[in-house]
Amino acid sequence: MNMRSTTADRTHADKRLAALLKQAPIEFARAVYGINDYASGRTDTMAAREVARAHRQGMPLTEERAEQRARAYLPTVGQEHCPRCWVVYGHKTPLRFREAEGERPEVAACNVCGAEYATSSD
Numbered sequence: 090m091n092m093r094s095t096t097a098d099r100t101h102a103d104k105r106l107a108a109l110l111k112q113a114p115i116e117f118a119r120a121v122y123g124i125n126d127y128a129s130g131r132t133d134t135m136a137a138r139e140v141a142r143a144h145r146q147g148m149p150l151t152e153e154r155a156e157q158r159a160r161a162y163l164p165t166v167g168q169e170h171c172p173r174c175w176v177v178y179g180h181k182t183p184l185r186f187r188e189a190e191g192e193r194p195e196v197a198a199c200n201v202c203g204a205e206y207a208t209s210s211d
């Protein structure tokens with residue numbers, strides 16, 4: 090058992106969680122745009138389309154609900170889930186990590202809503 094690499098893995102995992110936690114308020118702000126767009130008939134934006142989808146699924150998205158979920162977003166190591174699916178739909182969709190390659194940073198991707206988050210930057 091190599092202690093150093095275990096510590097490095099742990100630090101890496103913590104960085105991922107920190108990066109994802111920062112996304113929750115951003116997804117909340119995006120959801121608010123979507124709610125406003127949807128309410129004013131601008132249904133062609135991506136955020137508005139997500140709000141419309143939530144409506145169709147019988148879980149209308151309100152600003153209050155989005156804010157509550159954004160505050161409650163709590164990914165854990167090995168159980169990282171998509172901030173957007175959580176804030177917009179209340180679903181815990183597992184994220185897939187794509188390792189850094191050359192200039193491209195590590196990315197966490199959601200194959201349900203298509204969101205991608207850089208997770209290796211500071």
Ligand SMILES: [Zn+2]
Pocket residue numbers: 171172173174175182199200201202203204
């Ligand atoms: Zn998602």
